[in-house]
């Protein structure tokens with residue numbers, strides 16, 4: 549099975565308050581995007597396509613190995629993944645979509661996703677249990693439901709797909725659609741999404757606190 553990795557790295561990172569796109573923010577001497585690309589390659593993908601902001605193309609190119617292909621990202625994560633998917637090379641059977649914002653994801657997570665795809669799964673997401681009680685609120689902030697947390701999971705990346713299934717899912721998605729999760733794209737077309745164990749180290753860097761935690765972990 550030949551697998552390609554897509555890294556969504558075209559976000560601005562405004563919630564991090566950085567002076568550059570989040571994927572270029574430094575973690576222990578290297579930009580977040582370089583960590584994410586290394587994880588995919590170390591975990592077993594054969595090629596990597598990274599969606600980047602057009603204005604910073606050269607900075608991304610300088611930060612990444614020359615074998616990595618760069619494409620111009622879009623205004624939303626969904627548009628960025630769509631652009632990268634179109635650039636995946638021929639002969640690829642499986643595609644893993646990863647966030648640049650999850651720099652410390654261990655390669656083992658990538659390997660688990662690849663193994664599930666090799667065993668026949670069409671769509672695979674790494675997940676973790678939900679440890680806090682999680683509630684639904686209305687517009688006023690009043691709790692309207694409290695789902696049983698035993699049945700809830702936090703979804704991480706990389707998410708893995710049969711290439712054909714992911715391409716069909718994106719082809720069927722309206723152009724302006726905005727989803728935070730690629731598995732939702734294929735689940736909407738009736739494809740079952742299976743799960744493998746995620747890892748706390750695959751946490752997403754979104755706000756300054758997340759970066760401080762990542763810096764402490766990277767220093768170990």
Ligand code: C5P
Nearest residue numbers: 556557558559622623624625628648649
């Ligand atoms: O904003 P958030 O942290 O949820 O973004 C998740 C990932 O999607 C990040 O790695 C970000 O760079 C990427 N993204 C993108 N194109 C956008 C917005 C976000 O590739 N337009």
